[in-house]
Amino acid sequence: MDQVVDRIIEREHNLLNLLQDRTPVVETYLQNMTQDPQLGPVPKNDRYFLGRMDLSKSIDRKDYMKPQSMEKRLLGGFTKFFKVEYRPLGFSWMIVADRSDFDREHYDFRYAHREFLGEVRCLVFDVTPRKNAGKGRFLGRIWVEDQHFNIVRLNGTFAPRPRSGYFFHMDSWRLNLVPEYWVPAYIYSEEGDFSAGAKNQIAFKAQTRLWGYGLKNGSEGELTQIRVDSNVRDESPTAQDAPPLQAERQWQQQAADNVLERLQHAGLAAPEGDVDKILQTVVNNLELTNHIELSPSVRTRVLLTTPMETFSVGNTIVVSRGLIDVLPDEASLAMMLAHELAHIVLGHNAYSQYAFNDRMLFSDESIYSNLGFRHTPAEEAAADTKAIELLKNSPYGQKLDSPGLFLKALQASAPHLPALLTAHLGNNISEKGTVTRMSALINSAPALEANKLDQVAALPLGGRVKMNGWDDRIELMKSQPVALTSARDKQRFEGSK
Ligand SMILES: [Zn+2]
Numbered sequence: 001m002d003q004v005v006d007r008i009i010e011r012e013h014n015l016l017n018l019l020q021d022r023t024p025v026v027e028t029y030l031q032n033m034t035q036d037p038q039l040g041p042v043p044k045n046d047r048y049f050l051g052r053m054d055l056s057k058s059i060d061r062k063d064y065m066k067p068q069s070m071e072k073r074l075l076g077g078f079t080k081f082f083k084v085e086y087r088p089l090g091f092s093w094m095i096v097a098d099r100s101d102f103d104r105e106h107y108d109f110r111y112a113h114r115e116f117l118g119e120v121r122c123l124v125f126d127v128t129p130r131k132n133a134g135k136g137r138f139l140g141r142i143w144v145e146d147q148h149f150n151i152v153r154l155n156g157t158f159a160p161r162p163r164s165g166y167f168f169h170m171d172s173w174r175l176n177l178v179p180e181y182w183v184p185a186y187i188y189s190e191e192g193d194f195s196a197g198a199k200n201q202i203a204f205k206a207q208t209r210l211w212g213y214g215l216k217n218g219s220e221g222e223l224t225q226i227r228v229d230s231n232v233r234d235e236s237p238t239a240q241d242a243p244p245l246q247a248e249r250q251w252q253q254q255a256a257d258n259v260l261e262r263l264q265h266a267g268l269a270a271p272e273g274d275v276d277k278i279l280q281t282v283v284n285n286l287e288l289t290n291h292i293e294l295s296p297s298v299r300t301r302v303l304l305t306t307p308m309e310t311f312s313v314g315n316t317i318v319v320s321r322g323l324i325d326v327l328p329d330e331a332s333l334a335m336m337l338a339h340e341l342a343h344i345v346l347g348h349n350a351y352s353q354y355a356f357n358d359r360m361l362f363s364d365e366s367i368y369s370n371l372g373f374r375h376t377p378a379e380e381a382a383a384d385t386k387a388i389e390l391l392k393n394s395p396y397g398q399k400l401d402s403p404g405l406f407l408k409a410l411q412a413s414a415p416h417l418p419a420l421l422t423a424h425l426g427n428n429i430s431e432k433g434t435v436t437r438m439s440a441l442i443n444s445a446p447a448l449e450a451n452k453l454d455q456v457a458a459l460p461l462g463g464r465v466k467m468n469g470w471d472d473r474i475e476l477m478k479s480q481p482v483a484l485t486s487a488r489d490k491q492r493f494e495g496s497k
Helices: 002-019 067-075 088-095 220-233 244-265 274-289 321-326 330-345 364-370 377-393 395-399 401-416
Strands: 025-036 040-054 060-063 107-117 120-129 137-145 151-159 169-178 181-191 204-211 299-303 310-313 316-320 465-467 474-476
Touching: 002 107, 002 120, 002 137, 002 151, 002 181, 025 088, 040 088, 040 364, 040 401, 060 088, 088 169, 088 181, 088 204, 107 137, 120 151, 244 310, 244 316, 244 364, 274 299, 274 316, 274 330, 274 377, 274 395, 274 474, 299 321, 310 330, 316 321, 316 330, 321 465, 330 377, 330 395, 330 401, 377 395, 395 401
Parallel strands: 299 316
Antiparallel strands: 025 040, 025 204, 040 060, 107 120, 120 137, 137 151, 151 169, 169 181, 181 204, 310 316, 465 474
């Protein structure tokens, strides 16, 4: 076992070497919890952090959102007696046990047992800091696969606890995304006592996701790839030869292509893939039954982020991963896509400024202040009206109960989920705690029944879209939904382990 421990330590150092020039995207979505007598722990309010991580010297990060906007959110929801300031960096610490001193000098390793994690055969060790090992050392358990002895899971906290703060408890998972390496992908953190009647100073659940390991700022590989792409596009008729209307459309399409390429480069959009085909099918169903023929044809893409949002640029509709996760069925997805299709049909998407490439030259961290696809309230209302018309003519016209129910459930949770409902590129789905998007469908929806187990109005976050953190490709999970046994299992809009 001593040899195994040596190998684990060596592999952990190899992993840090592999990751030292990588700057993955790191996203944390956190919900502060409170007790509901009927539903158990439910979200009270929420926070969102998004940035890029730098693993070269220490664990460091740069944030995508302005400090001010974060500050505003920090002020919400504090009790008078106790103040918690979440430091986003804290949630990313547990991607490794110890950045600088993961060795026998600082830690004792005790073999516990063998165990399967899914289909991966693992050795399990308890890891404790040695006496006088210093502050903020890992304390917990590691799972190590028995082929190369890479750590695949870490569970525990850091110790000793500092006098003026907390180290959170975390469960950190890695995925075998590169041959022979297991890369940090997901961290679940939780603090507080969720049993009935418990009094908590602090009670939250948070999920941290990492992706974009394959992104390399300004690397040669990526530049070549962009050049290859633009050569392919050169085969289409050139703008000079095209009649004016077609030239205008190509110009808008150029803007859309620039925007999506830039978002993908910043780690915010998934490359084109199978999930797009599914979204595309739903859009086609809406178009066919409404006799809509657009050129260039409508395309769809997925944002990799959690906050629920949609937007469109040119004839390309973009939907966030978090929104796809929580939508209960195809009709609800159609509702969200219909709103954007309506903007396209009504000619609201005039973003030709992005056809100029100089407007794409900014740092990844400033992307939210350089790109924006927001419509006026009048355009939003017009798109909603048009979208309902499109839906009623479509195969989804007979299935509008579930989209309505989804919006009703969202309305019930909206006042507690401002961060999940803050769009960063498009329009908000709710304003000041009231759902505004497609809200006419709420009135005709059936009543929300918390105790009715077969009424699934919305799904938890993280249960539908699977992400490959190395190449940012996504797919839908194949797992069958687990049967609910109590109303407390519903976890609408919540993060689950
Ligand atoms: Zn809109």
